[in-house]
Amino acid sequence: MSEKVRYSDEELEEFRAVIMQKLELAQRDYDKIMRGLRGEDGNDVADTSPTYKGLEDGSFAAALDEQMRLAQRQAKFIQGLQAALIRIENKTYGVCRETGKLISKERLMAVPHATLSIEAKNNRN
DSSP states (O other), rough: OOOOSSHHHHHHHHHHHHHHHHHHHOOOOOOOHEEEEEEETEEEEESOOOOTTHHHHHHHHHHHHHHHHHHHHHHHHHHHHHHHHHHTTTOOOBBBTTTTTBBOOHHHHSTEEEEESSHHHHHHO
């Protein structure tokens, strides 16, 4: 029997459902982070007394920097999920971009935007 070269349409639909669920959660998290960065979440310190303002400036800048990193990471994750949806449409989803072999279903369920098999990932290290 020949080796399977792509996932079936039924399997691709199963992956699509997982990706759509993760995409919805990721977008919700991203929107929450962005609302916080814009001060729209109602938890800012604009109306508090500036008693220790000098000390707070440094921690505020660090927290803001961390929030920006989180937003960038979340945006990259969302882009990865969207790219996975395109690969599903093209019926190339789940094919390792280095080995050309199918990425294990278990890996794709855990990391649905993966483009490398475990084998290829380990060879990079």
